[in-house]
Amino acid sequence: MATFDDIDRHILLELQQDGRLTNQELADRVGLSPSPCLRRVRHLQDSGVIAGYTAVVSQGAVGLEITAFARLTLLSHTPEVVDAVEAKLRSVPEVVEAYLLAGDDDYLAKIVVDSFATYEELLRTDLRAIPSLASIKTTFAFAVTKPLSPLPIP
Known part of the structure; x- marks a missing residue:
């Protein structure tokens, strides 16, 4: 793990909030001259x-109105199955995030689609094709209560 001073933390916070800052704007915000x-x-x-x-x-602006969180449980956890599951999750464009979990479920996939019909098709053609799949439990999000936020740099 890297160590940061207050200026590094400030730089990271500013860039997480606006990655398009010019170096001059960033320097002004963090109290440095442009070169350092x-x-x-x-x-x-x-x-x-x-x-x-x-x-x-x-x-919403690109027509992806549905956000689903699918919790996947596997029957087997051999290295071959895990590799195949993770490759499948990475290959589906509508799966925008996927996490390996500890607990009752094995994976959590965040899926964005334009309609419930599209989600049903994705479920039938892609998710159910995952090797050694025991179950899929889906939860649909109605709204974002906290959008993507900057990481709290220690």
Whole structure:
């Protein structure tokens, strides 16, 4: 785990809130001149702390009105089955996040689709094709009560 000083934490917070800041804007916000600010950002990138930059796309604006959370339980946990399950989850574009769990269920998949009919088709063609699948339990989200938030850097 990397160690951070207050300026690094401030840089990370600012970039998580707006990854499109210019180096000058970022430097002004964190109280540095541009050159040392750029060196710190490059160090955070080179060390893997900053893994990349993305745009946050509004689901509703692109017609993806349905968010489903599918909890998957497997019958077998052999390395071959786990590898196949994870490859399948990564291959389905509508699965936007997937987590290996501890507890009663084995995986949690966040799925975004345009309709319940599309989710049903995805369930029939993709999710039920997962090897050694025992059960799928789906919960649908009505609203986002807390959107993607910056990580609380220690």
